[in-house]
Amino acid sequence: MRKVYKYLLIVLLIVLQTTLFRFIDIFGVKPDAAFIVVLSFSLLNGPWEAIYLSLFAGLIQDILFNNALGITTFSLLIVSYITGLLSKSVFKESSFVAFVFVFLGTLLYNFVTMFSMVLMKYEFNFLSDFMNVAMIQAVYNSIITVFAYRYLVSFNRYVNENKVNFFRKSKF
Amino acid sequence: MRGVIGVPHFFRNNKQFILFFLIAVALIAAMAYTYDTERYVTKLESIVGTVFTPIQKVFYQMGQGISNLFSSISEIGTLRETNEKLQKEVEKLRKENIQLQELMNENKRLKEALNFKTKNVELDLKLATITGKNPGNWFNTFTIDKGKNEGIQPGMAVLDERGNMVGQITEVGDNWAKVLAIIDRDSSVSAVDVRTRDNGVVRGDSNGGLIMIYLPLDAELIEGDVVTTSGMSRFPKGLIIGKVSKVTRDPGSLLKQAVIEPAADFERLEYVFVVTNTTNTGK
Numbered sequence: 144m145r146k147v148y149k150y151l152l153i154v155l156l157i158v159l160q161t162t163l164f165r166f167i168d169i170f171g172v173k174p175d176a177a178f179i180v181v182l183s184f185s186l187l188n189g190p191w192e193a194i195y196l197s198l199f200a201g202l203i204q205d206i207l208f209n210n211a212l213g214i215t216t217f218s219l220l221i222v223s224y225i226t227g228l229l230s231k232s233v234f235k236e237s238s239f240v241a242f243v244f245v246f247l248g249t250l251l252y253n254f255v256t257m258f259s260m261v262l263m264k265y266e267f268n269f270l271s272d273f274m275n276v277a278m279i280q281a282v283y284n285s286i287i288t289v290f291a292y293r294y295l296v297s298f299n300r301y302v303n304e305n306k307v308n309f310f311r312k313s314k315f
Numbered sequence: 316m317r318g319v320i321g322v323p324h325f326f327r328n329n330k331q332f333i334l335f336f337l338i339a340v341a342l343i344a345a346m347a348y349t350y351d352t353e354r355y356v357t358k359l360e361s362i363v364g365t366v367f368t369p370i371q372k373v374f375y376q377m378g379q380g381i382s383n384l385f386s387s388i389s390e391i392g393t394l395r396e397t398n399e400k401l402q403k404e405v406e407k408l409r410k411e412n413i414q415l416q417e418l419m420n421e422n423k424r425l426k427e428a429l430n431f432k433t434k435n436v437e438l439d440l441k442l443a444t445i446t447g448k449n450p451g452n453w454f455n456t457f458t459i460d461k462g463k464n465e466g467i468q469p470g471m472a473v474l475d476e477r478g479n480m481v482g483q484i485t486e487v488g489d490n491w492a493k494v495l496a497i498i499d500r501d502s503s504v505s506a507v508d509v510r511t512r513d514n515g516v517v518r519g520d521s522n523g524g525l526i527m528i529y530l531p532l533d534a535e536l537i538e539g540d541v542v543t544t545s546g547m548s549r550f551p552k553g554l555i556i557g558k559v560s561k562v563t564r565d566p567g568s569l570l571k572q573a574v575i576e577p578a579a580d581f582e583r584l585e586y587v588f589v590v591t592n593t594t595n596t597g598k
Contacts, residue, residue, distance in 0.1 A: 157450065158367070158370055158371055158374055158447075159374065160450040161371060161375075161447035161448055161449070161450045162371055162374035162375040162377075162378055162446075162447050162448075163374060163375075163377075163378045164450070165378075165448055165582070166378060166381075166382060171452075171522065171523070172452050173450070173451075173452060175450065175451070177450070190331055190335075191331065194331075194334065194335060194338065198338065203363065203367075204450055204451075206356075206360045206363045206364065207363065207364060207367055207447065207458060207493075208447070208448075208449040208450065208451075208454070208456050208457075208458065208493065209449070209451075209454060209456065210349065210350060210351070210352070210454075210456065210485050210486065210493065210495065210501070211346045211349055211350035211351075212345045212346065212348075212349040212360075213341075213342035213343070213345040213346040213349075214346055214350075215451065216342050217339060217342040217343065217346065220335070220338060220339060220342070221339070224335050253452075253453075256451070256453055257453070259346060260453065260500075263346070263350045263351065264351075265500050265501065266500065267500065276452045276453070280452060
């Protein structure tokens, strides 16, 4: 039953992201907390988790905000599934590994989104927009990951093992 | 032969990949089906929105409250200056008002003399609260807390508190709706320069700015002109979009472009008005 906490965390982050994150943008680019969490859990728990969580987080965002239903979910699914597959061959609990995955993952995520937008006849300057949005977001997201990842790891351990008390073990 | 045996083997061992693939295809189909449409959302989507809207509303207004507190603290020093400026503005407006009264009377007399029917319609406005903004960086959409139950329809114009054009309704749930801001790449509104009557289309550039395109080469609009919705748009005409800040001409092109500074402040939007009377023609 503790798995519910994961989904509740994602819901909370989506709510925060759509209401309060507009105050913490850098050069007009907001970080993506739900993305960081979904990617971290995919890295820790493998590809099945990647599919479930990205469907959940992506569809909520798409239903609430996007006109093209599925554009967030599609990008999120691809990136987190690849992360889940690659997670078997890396040391998962290292913050540095998570940093690299989130950095490259954010770039791929934005690339897939832009590609979908091109198919939908959006017009933009691909390279400069990629640098202005995706690059900044990649740096922003990965820096947040460096600080947040160890808490996500202990949260994940708490959700998966029933005996460990999350609040006593972590440094909150 | 190996390939023939290999294919079912692959499918048996890679259920996960096949599931992933099928979901991805389904998502692409959903995108293709729903993009660029205006619709009432399905029951399921509507329920998701109904659950999230009240929670988001609380958080959004909390953020707005904190931000207002900080901006009012930083404004204390400049209050006297602002006050003086506003006093002068009031004086100026009072004079203009008297002139306008006279012009209105004259206009009325002349209209009566010519038997001219007035075409300006009163706007029916409905107040709505913003509940959240798009979490991503590519789209400029937001949600409001009024929907089908309050008579909101896809395609209606959305204005800010001062009556400036903000966007249009695209998808409508039972008691919530999505709004596409005019600064989104996907938005295009037929517009006209108030002074010169030059027609064009205003589109967003997703960086918070607007571009007016399809302007003829002999268009005489200049910096500072006010641009409003035109009678050819399906929105009521005369809604203020913004001010011209730069006019350019692409070398080799037969059209002019103008950069428009939006009149609405998209960063500080809290409440919006939905214009519930729409015309059925144009875009």
